[in-house]
Amino acid sequence: MSSPPPPPHFVFVSVFLFIFFLHHSVTTTIASSSSQTLNTNTESFINPKLPPRTLSSSKKFEGSSNLVHLRYHMGPVLSSSPINLYLVWYGLWNKPQKQLIKGFLLSLSPSTPPTPSPSVSDWWRTISLYTDQTGANVSRKVLIAGEYSDLKHSHGTQLTRLDIQQVIATAVKSAPFPVDHRNGVYLVLSSQDVVVQDFCRAVCGFHYFTFPSMVGYTIPYAWIGNSAKQCPEVCAYPFAIPGYMAGGGPGALLPPNRDIGVDGMISVIAHELAELATNPLVNAWYAGEDPTAPTEIGDLCEGLYGTGGGGGYIGQVMRDRGGRTYNLNGRWGKRFLVQWIWSPALQACAGPNALD
Numbered sequence: 001m002s003s004p005p006p007p008p009h010f011v012f013v014s015v016f017l018f019i020f021f022l023h024h025s026v027t028t029t030i031a032s033s034s035s036q037t038l039n040t041n042t043e044s045f046i047n048p049k050l051p052p053r054t055l056s057s058s059k060k061f062e063g064s065s066n067l068v069h070l071r072y073h074m075g076p077v078l079s080s081s082p083i084n085l086y087l088v089w090y091g092l093w094n095k096p097q098k099q100l101i102k103g104f105l106l107s108l109s110p111s112t113p114p115t116p117s118p119s120v121s122d123w124w125r126t127i128s129l130y131t132d133q134t135g136a137n138v139s140r141k142v143l144i145a146g147e148y149s150d151l152k153h154s155h156g157t158q159l160t161r162l163d164i165q166q167v168i169a170t171a172v173k174s175a176p177f178p179v180d181h182r183n184g185v186y187l188v189l190s191s192q193d194v195v196v197q198d199f200c201r202a203v204c205g206f207h208y209f210t211f212p213s214m215v216g217y218t219i220p221y222a223w224i225g226n227s228a229k230q231c232p233e234v235c236a237y238p239f240a241i242p243g244y245m246a247g248g249g250p251g252a253l254l255p256p257n258r259d260i261g262v263d264g265m266i267s268v269i270a271h272e273l274a275e276l277a278t279n280p281l282v283n284a285w286y287a288g289e290d291p292t293a294p295t296e297i298g299d300l301c302e303g304l305y306g307t308g309g310g311g312g313y314i315g316q317v318m319r320d321r322g323g324r325t326y327n328l329n330g331r332w333g334k335r336f337l338v339q340w341i342w343s344p345a346l347q348a349c350a351g352p353n354a355l356d
């Protein structure tokens with residue numbers, strides 16, 4: 001499917017916003033360099049235009065289109081609450097990396113006291129607007145119910161898509177993962193040394209469901225890889241951009257937590273979880289006529305992070321005083337940059353950092 005060109009007024013608005021925020025950030029910089037003491041907690045807003053990601057963007061609709069026919073195909077959504085995540089850390093992960101990913105996942109549920117908006121749980125609210133045929137919504141609560149570390153790469157460092165199910169089968173056999181038919185979801189996270197079929201060329205992550213012949217039962221799962229060594233300009237975009245060496249050349253945005261691979265992975269995890277929750281057995285919410293290549297609620301908004309995105313612009317996001325880019329607040333003061341998601345209410349891509 002080819003992507004329709006954005007209407008002219010849309011481009012105009014993007015350019016206008018870009019100039020406005022460029023001006024705004026320049027004035028902020030001047031103000032802060034001439035007078036540090038007056039710059040209390042000023043953070044700037046930016047809407048940068050970046051070279052496109054090299055991964056095929058044929059599925060990208062850039063925000064809003066009458067041509068998008070997202071349909072419900074009568075299957076279940078993840079409506080049982082809470083959604084129990086079982087994490088499989090495949091390969092070598094250090095503690096700060098795990099803490100960062102877990103910090104994001106634990107920020108999906110509403111917390112008390114609430115996280116300052118725009119928050120990660122505000123972002124998940126858009127996903128909880130999807131329902132099944134009984135009218136049950138996707139659960140607002142997401143927990144980490146279990147973890148397993150496969151430090152020794154039990155299935156090697158080169159995996160096919162089907163091998164991911166073997167990795168899950170091994171984790172289920174070796175770890176106390178209950179067979180959680182009602183609420184369970186597996187999340188396989190592979191470290192930067194692991195090569196996965198289609199990784200970097202066609203996908204940065206995917207979701208599907210386990211087969212009884214492989215794992216013993218049918219449970220939704222997702223895989224996401226750390227792209228830091230293999231293709232950050234594809235899967236950790238916009239923290240690395242095409243045409244520059246890994247690590248981010250001029251133009252790439254600074255990641256909110258100083259880890260290009262993991263910060264980039266978090267938006268992909270978010271994308272896959274959103275789709276897993278609304279299309280767990282690949283028979284619920286998707287666009288397009290071909291169920292073997294469905295266009296799902298994350299695909300529709302890839303590369304959009306804020307208002308005024310599209311036509312090469314990522315949309316308006318925040319930049320902290322250290323120059324790091326983010327659009328969502330998580331728990332424990334963590335910040336993340338996460339793509340927007342198609343909203344069934346607005347019939348457009350949406351996120352809690354939208355300008356009113």
Ligand SMILES: *[C@@H]1O[C@H](CO)[C@@H](O)[C@H](O)[C@H]1NC(C)=O
Nearest residue numbers: 128129130131136137344345
């Ligand atoms: C459930 O989804 C419907 C339809 O999108 C929405 O109007 C409603 O607010 C949602 N309910 C909750 C509790 O999120």
